Amino acid sequence: MRVSHLNCGTMNPPTMSPIVCHVLLCETNDGLVLVDSGLGRADFADPRRMGPARFLTRPARADAETAATQVEARGHSLSDVTHIVLTHMDFDHIGGVSDFPDAVVHTTADEHDWAVANPDFMSKQRYSQKQWAHGPRFETHAGPGDGWKFGLSGIEVLPGITYVPMPGHTKGHAAVAVEPDGGGVLFHAGDAVFDASSYAPTAPSGKTLGKIRKLRAFEKVMAQDGKKLAGNHATLSRLNGEEGVTVFNAHDKRIFDDLA
Numbered sequence: 435m436r437v438s439h440l441n442c443g444t445m446n447p448p449t450m451s452p453i454v455c456h457v458l459l460c461e462t463n464d465g466l467v468l469v470d471s472g473l474g475r476a477d478f479a480d481p482r483r484m485g486p487a488r489f490l491t492r493p494a495r496a497d498a499e500t501a502a503t504q505v506e507a508r509g510h511s512l513s514d515v516t517h518i519v520l521t522h523m524d525f526d527h528i529g530g531v532s533d534f535p536d537a538v539v540h541t542t543a544d545e546h547d548w549a550v551a552n553p554d555f556m557s558k559q560r561y562s563q564k565q566w567a568h569g570p571r572f573e574t575h576a577g578p579g580d581g582w583k584f585g586l587s588g589i590e591v592l593p594g595i596t597y598v599p600m601p602g603h604t605k606g607h608a609a610v611a612v613e614p615d616g617g618g619v620l621f622h623a624g625d626a627v628f629d630a631s632s633y634a635p636t637a638p639s640g641k642t643l644g645k646i647r648k649l650r651a652f653e654k655v656m657a658q659d660g661k662k663l664a665g666n667h668a669t670l671s672r673l674n675g676e677e678g679v680t681v682f683n684a685h686d687k688r689i690f691d692d693l694a
């Protein structure tokens with residue numbers, strides 16, 4: 435499996451530096467696999483599709499950043515994307531799925547339940563149901579999974595791609611571990627952490643990471659269960675110290691710029 439890092443949506447929250455939507459494009463023997471999907475073409479064509487949360491993060495229209503456009507720019511067709519593995523279903527992670535109607539869309543069972551099957555008042559406000567109104571083929575993954583690595587449990591979604599449940603930001607949020615050819619683990623923490631300095635003193639290049647207080651405050655505001663955040667940060671910090679593991683998140687542009 436070969437893996438590329440894509441930014442599938444730049445957003446400009448008020449009074450903050452720009453943030454990204456960090457997506458992985460995995461070229462596997464079984465077609466292309468996306469980890470998260472960022473914002474999609476339909477979101478830019480009709481911003482109302484993204485729901486009210488767009489006013490908090492202010493996505494910048496950039497069709498060239500959509501996963502669809504970046505997949506095509508690499509010489510693939512949209513139907514080459516066979517699977518999309520979502521960390522969770524907030525608008526800036528699921529928006530791109532409608533550009534790949536043939537793909538199987540993976541979520542945890544908890545996330546699918548809260549967002550799609552049995553939404554409550556909170557999840558109805560939070561998620562933008564229009565983004566899955568086209569009826570994607572969801573495949574859900576229940577439970578904590580079995581023993582994976584580094585003392586964590588995980589659920590194998592596809593060969594070399596594993597869900598590591600990490601709720602807190604949303605009810606069914608999960609990190610996604612990807613094991614490319616050549617070894618190592620790319621650990622996509624999704625929105626389990628917003629400010630990378632919460633789990634790492636330096637970026638992968640060695641640059642010191644300063645605290646971004648506004649991003650930390652924003653993380654607390656968006657948390658479905660804020661009590662779980664510190665535990666997730668501690669797990670990510672421990673993983674980041676493991677040989678061969680690269681931890682990154684969805685939105686910290688400093689880490690994306692280092693890895694892309």
Ligand SMILES: [Zn+2]
Nearest residue numbers: 524526625684
């Ligand atoms: Zn997000």
